[in-house]
Amino acid sequence: xxxxxxxxxxxxxxxxxxxxxxxxxxxxxxxxxxxxxxxxxxxxxxxxxxxxxxxxxxxxxxxxxxxxxxxxxxxxxxxxxxxxxxxxxxxxxxxxxxxxxxxxxxxxxxxxxxxxxxxxxxxxxxxxxxxxxxxxxxxxxxxxxxxxxxxxxxxxxxxxxxxxxxxxxxxxxxxxxxxxxxxxxxxxxxxxxxxxxxxxxxxxxxxxxxxxxxxxxxxxxxxxxxxxxxxxxxxxxxxxxxxx
Amino acid sequence: xxxxxxxxxxxxxxxxxxxxxxxxxxxxxxxxxxxxxxxxxxxxxxxxxxxxxxxxxxxxxxxxxxxxxxxxxxxxxxxxxxxxxxxxxxxxxxxxxxxxxxxxxxxxxxxxxxxxxxxxxxxxxxxxxxxxxxxxxxxxxxxxxxxxxxxxxxxxxxxxxxxxxxxxxxxxxxxxxxxxxxxxxxxxxxxxxxxxxxxxxxxxxxxxxxxxxxxxxxxxxxxxxxxxxxxxxxxxxxxxxxxxxxxxxxxxxxxxxxxxxxxxxxxxxxxxxxxxxxxxxxxxxxxxxxxxxxxxxxxxxxxxxxxxxxxxxxxxxxxxxxxxxxxxxxxxxxxxxxxxxxxxxxxxxxxxxxxxxxxxxxxxxxxxxxxxxxxxxxxx
Numbered sequence: 001x002x003x004x005x006x007x008x009x010x011x012x013x014x015x016x017x018x019x020x021x022x023x024x025x026x027x028x029x030x031x032x033x034x035x036x037x038x039x040x041x042x043x044x045x046x047x048x049x050x051x052x053x054x055x056x057x058x059x060x061x062x063x064x065x066x067x068x069x070x071x072x073x074x075x076x077x078x079x080x081x082x083x084x085x086x087x088x089x090x091x092x093x094x095x096x097x098x099x100x101x102x103x104x105x106x107x108x109x110x111x112x113x114x115x116x117x118x119x120x121x122x123x124x125x126x127x128x129x130x131x132x133x134x135x136x137x138x139x140x141x142x143x144x145x146x147x148x149x150x151x152x153x154x155x156x157x158x159x160x161x162x163x164x165x166x167x168x169x170x171x172x173x174x175x176x177x178x179x180x181x182x183x184x185x186x187x188x189x190x191x192x193x194x195x196x197x198x199x200x201x202x203x204x205x206x207x208x209x210x211x212x213x214x215x216x217x218x219x220x221x222x223x224x225x226x227x228x229x230x231x232x233x234x235x236x237x238x239x240x241x242x243x244x
Numbered sequence: 245x246x247x248x249x250x251x252x253x254x255x256x257x258x259x260x261x262x263x264x265x266x267x268x269x270x271x272x273x274x275x276x277x278x279x280x281x282x283x284x285x286x287x288x289x290x291x292x293x294x295x296x297x298x299x300x301x302x303x304x305x306x307x308x309x310x311x312x313x314x315x316x317x318x319x320x321x322x323x324x325x326x327x328x329x330x331x332x333x334x335x336x337x338x339x340x341x342x343x344x345x346x347x348x349x350x351x352x353x354x355x356x357x358x359x360x361x362x363x364x365x366x367x368x369x370x371x372x373x374x375x376x377x378x379x380x381x382x383x384x385x386x387x388x389x390x391x392x393x394x395x396x397x398x399x400x401x402x403x404x405x406x407x408x409x410x411x412x413x414x415x416x417x418x419x420x421x422x423x424x425x426x427x428x429x430x431x432x433x434x435x436x437x438x439x440x441x442x443x444x445x446x447x448x449x450x451x452x453x454x455x456x457x458x459x460x461x462x463x464x465x466x467x468x469x470x471x472x473x474x475x476x477x478x479x480x481x482x483x484x485x486x487x488x489x490x491x492x493x494x495x496x497x498x499x500x501x502x503x504x505x506x507x508x509x510x511x512x513x514x515x516x517x518x519x520x521x522x523x524x525x526x527x528x529x530x531x532x533x534x535x536x537x538x539x540x541x542x543x544x545x546x547x548x549x550x551x552x553x554x555x556x557x558x559x560x561x562x563x564x565x566x567x568x569x570x571x572x573x574x575x576x577x578x579x580x581x582x583x584x585x586x587x588x589x590x591x592x593x594x595x596x597x598x599x600x601x602x603x604x605x606x607x608x609x610x611x612x613x614x615x616x617x618x619x620x621x622x623x624x
Binding site for chain 1: 606
């Protein structure tokens, strides 16, 4: 229960801060020096938060769709030849540092949201793909045999048996992706993407710790909330899968 | 009879074929003017030889079945691609011209991608034994080092950037290594005892793991930023700390930020590893008259080793990547080049920072994977 209470307080504090950042000035004032402003006002923090979330949501959505399609393709009889290759690519891809990918995407995409989207998309593919693969290949043999015995077509088996049973694991992959992306998106502001990283970088450039703290805190609290939200959905999906 | 077409081979051929059609290099008369793309056959004299070799390698991927032959063809193709890049740089740069820039372009990267995928695919099909895989990793590193030191690629823009800042590159490389490995060492020193402690006392698990989990949600950029004033204040308040090297600028804040990020994987995996050990094994050791510390060092730690090594792999690869951000706060490392390059829109400089980081992460990841596998065999 304490966990829920903490989440509720965190949500309330986050919403209050986004609604009226200026009223939190006394909280952040001790972290400024030489009369520097305590609250970032160049761009409204609410609009940065929204574009930050939109960027992460778009990246997670696209990478989930692509990763899921790939995982389904390589677990069908027709695509099984690609399974070892797909596993290798997944393992190798996860070692690519997202910051390096971000920087390398700049000449192709130009400055702005593009490179961030690419880096987040690529980095997000892997957890979802890996988990979807684990979910789809790890089904108990008795279940797949029973579905076949019931006379379900391959398409029906996929939609009515395999995907629902793999859903909790797939959601775990999406959670990993979303939480990692939320933090990584801040780095996008080094290439002019509109994210909360703008607040942190402004703080770094002007040695204003208050900016660093408020940018970091908003991202951190959102990450905790998204983490908890996904876990709740995962529990729901797991209990449904158990019943099915 | 028509040989059966290998289907992953079709993927490699499509990617590689696109690479052959697209510009191999981009030529700029100097750093400022717009570049001109040149495709492989036109980019260098005897360019058609390289084209034929690469096309043959891709065709081999379509029809050959034997993994060794596929591997050979892919490696040959990689060699031809890299030679073509070096040759194009030499052919396009007028002698004594220090302004002209020849940079690898989309065609080069696509051919490298296709042939590297084909190499990886051939290796997966070969399933080489562990010792051979170590040997292959060593051979790959030696080959890259050989190509770079041979001067074959010296005309390429990234290598020119390197030649212009050799001392700085070595300095940043060593600080990158200090950041990645130093933070790992610190995390092991602090995280292992904590992991053991929460294994012994279940009541501490929740609070410790929640605290470490929350730390992971702080975006790396902010965590790096928060360290600067904290250590600046410590150094200003306690002269002894400042004398011991604690400082708000330089490598120290970055090292501590990476250390904090590394704690969760180390602590959580120590706990998982220790919890997974069969209680019967510890009981038996107790029965043999071993003391608690003896049980820990002789039974629990060896049995939990694979899980611990897996944590080290995660931390090492993650820290090599995150250490790039240190470049943004003056902490050194390859990130210095990445962010300098982004500020000046000088892609060659970005590559000078990004390519070594990616290579380092890849090598560390593969080496740790092999170590984890060896430890599984040892524990079994």
